[in-house]
Amino acid sequence: MQPIDLAIIGGTGLYRLAGLESPREASLPTPFGHASAPARVGTLAGRRVAFLARHGEGHSVAPHRINYRANLHMLHALGARRVLALNTVGGITPRFAPRALGVPDQIIDYTWGRESTFCDAPGAAVQHAEFAEPYDADLRAALLRAGSDAGVELVEGGCYAATQGPRLETRAEISRLRRDGCDVVGMTGMPEAALARELDLAYACLVIVANWAAGCDPAGRDAAPITMDEVLGNVEAASGLLPALIEALMQQ
Ligand SMILES: CSC[C@H]1O[C@H](OP(=O)(O)O)[C@H](O)[C@@H]1O
Numbered sequence: 001m002q003p004i005d006l007a008i009i010g011g012t013g014l015y016r017l018a019g020l021e022s023p024r025e026a027s028l029p030t031p032f033g034h035a036s037a038p039a040r041v042g043t044l045a046g047r048r049v050a051f052l053a054r055h056g057e058g059h060s061v062a063p064h065r066i067n068y069r070a071n072l073h074m075l076h077a078l079g080a081r082r083v084l085a086l087n088t089v090g091g092i093t094p095r096f097a098p099r100a101l102g103v104p105d106q107i108i109d110y111t112w113g114r115e116s117t118f119c120d121a122p123g124a125a126v127q128h129a130e131f132a133e134p135y136d137a138d139l140r141a142a143l144l145r146a147g148s149d150a151g152v153e154l155v156e157g158g159c160y161a162a163t164q165g166p167r168l169e170t171r172a173e174i175s176r177l178r179r180d181g182c183d184v185v186g187m188t189g190m191p192e193a194a195l196a197r198e199l200d201l202a203y204a205c206l207v208i209v210a211n212w213a214a215g216c217d218p219a220g221r222d223a224a225p226i227t228m229d230e231v232l233g234n235v236e237a238a239s240g241l242l243p244a245l246i247e248a249l250m251q252q
Pocket residue numbers: 010011012054055062063086087088089165186187188189231
């Protein structure tokens with residue numbers, strides 16, 4: 001198996017990777033079932049890169065139904081050892097305004113009932129993965145360097161709140177997340193990050209802010225409700241910067 005230099009997991013609004021040359025479909029069965037989609041493996045800046053659409057290529061899988069174990073197991077089996085997760089989020093604190101890109105360094109997990117460990121596999125040893133720093137320090141640093149090399153502004157640090165979804169949050173829920181110290185909110189950051197750690201994958205997250213989380217818009221109670229048009233429009237606008245950023249990452 002030829003190694004993969006980087007696997008990228010795309011989220012809402014990101015179902016293909018711009019700039020990936022000669023992509024070929026690659027799919028493997030896993031002991032945990034099927035991944036959301038086949039991976040697309042190609043080259044980018046001369047390096048081997050795989051791309052996987054977390055929700056499926058037609059966004060048919062809701063966040064609480066994603067088979068996170070199969071997605072990560074398949075990428076690992078295909079030869080990936082580094083994973084960059086792209087996560088669309090709502091911004092809670094002022095640094096994370098719509099269209100900002102950021103590299104968080106912490107997570108709080110509010111999800112429930114998801115398959116969140118590989119230890120449940122028959123015969124698997126119990127593992128207590130070390131997770132004080134949930135993201136890989138080297139991959140985060142490389143991403144931040146890529147941002148400065150490519151002239152792409154990245155918000156450094158911050159805490160990602162992983163909520164259950166698929167509904168959006170109430171204002172009271174977001175106030176609680178803010179009090180807990182969260183900066184952005186999404187529905188897919190966990191158990192993905194913890195499963196990656198169990199597989200010893202170097203995993204980091206790039207957030208794309210799509211909207212102000214409920215009640216965080218400076219327009220206050222006059223703010224318009226969050227719509228998918230707003231979310232997808234902001235993801236499309238912000239993701240115009242991704243090809244340059246990822247190319248700079250692959251050139252390191
Ligand atoms: C209002 S869109 C919510 C949807 O978008 C995010 O997906 P992803 O993290 O895969 O980019 C969020 O987690 C929800 O799944």
